[in-house]
Amino acid sequence: MKRFALVGAAGYIAPRHMRAIKDTGNELVCAYDINDSVGIIDSLSPQSEFFTEFERFYDYAWWLKRDTTKALDIVSVCSPNYLHHAHINAGLRLGCDVICEKPLVPNAAMLDELALTERETGKRLWNILQLRHHQAIINLKHQVQVGQKDHKHDVELTYITSRGKWYMESWKGDPRKSFGVATNIGVHFYDMLYFIFGKLQRNVVHFVSEFKAAGYLEYENARVRWFLSIDANDLPDSVKGKKPTYRSITCDGAEIEFSEGFTDLHTVSYQAILDGKGYGIEDARHCVETVETIRSLKPATAQNGEGHPFLSGLS
Structure with a gap:
């Protein structure tokens, strides 16, 4: 069972990620969004921690990282497009693989920079191309x-x-x-x-x-x-x-x-990523x-x- 965090939990697409995490037999440990309209969590992962400040979310994720039995494995990014780059980098630097919605980033130069962060951290970035x-x-x-x-x-x-x-x-x-x-x-x-x-x-x-x-x-x-x-x-x-x-x-x-x-394509995408067959x-x-x-x-x-x-x- 992989331990997930979700960034952008109040967005339109976030419930599909929450469902994919649950349906692939994994656990949503914590979630973050500046908005608190996230009642969907109750039906999918009621025990998940939730934060409305990124600093508190990141601090909690870093605290989990100190204990190998509690550390996060994957950060899913569903935040607004312009924040993808920053949130992906944060997830990789937490020692996690990252799954991100489209568009991954707005330009090729940012892709090159994310590839550098992958090499620095030894972690992988996966894109949802459902x-x-x-x-x-x-x-x-x-x-x-x-x-x-x-x-x-x-x-x-x-x-x-x-x-x-x-x-x-x-x-x-x-x-x-x-x-x-x-x-x-x-x-x-x-x-x-x-x-x-x-x-x-x-x-x-x-x-x-x-x-x-x-x-x-x-x-x-x-x-x-x-x-x-x-x-x-x-x-x-x-x-x-x-x-x-x-x-x-x-x-x-x-x-x-x-x-x-279309309904289950995020779950199919998650399973492919977990099987090592995702799109990077x-x-x-x-x-x-x-x-x-x-x-x-x-x-x-x-x-x-x-x-x-x-x-x-x-x-």
Whole structure:
């Protein structure tokens, strides 16, 4: 049984980590968040210590470290994006392996720095790249691998996840903290595209605002038109007023059905990590570099059919 700590316990994604810790037969020893809305702990790990100041959390973890029977083994990081780097380093320096949500960090230079901390501490950093464990994605990757070599599939990615006014008041609406829509809600899709279609060869941005972004990505085996949005007005008429989210990925005109099977992917990811088969810094590098480039690009006019169909309705 591994002994876990959780940083960012009040966040949206934290319950999936708590569930994964429990379902893999391990123990959540202590948790931290500046917010105290963490009642979910009662149903998953009621004996866990909880702190609202990082200094007290770190001091407690250091105290545990002095006793080999009580020391923490793994720190899970679910804090806001801009704090990942600091919290990962803290966990590694506590003598723990670290499991962190996406995006791992905003840029490649920080990945290099974290790799240095890994070497200094002898501990490992693991990234949650859960779509790599989704059976529909695994099946598509296999189809691409056994298919015609050097064939460029035509892919269209559309993801609209409606967010209310609270979003822009939270850290997620601050690009200094979330690093923008493409990074915050798109990074796992970019990892998925790389996982399936190979190395990225071209990256173009066609539109970007605080609510949405669109562009074109060309991989070894795919041409991808993408559109991401948190604006409910972008929802297709077929789902508007019925569902707050629209997710669609087509490959050569055929819909890839992966709307189901998301519930347990964090548990699957945790089990893979515990089995020594998780995804580390170098596995995350490609999607980190992709979103770093997207943030640096100036929007260009779409040409040669590279624009997403929703692009024509943007201004």
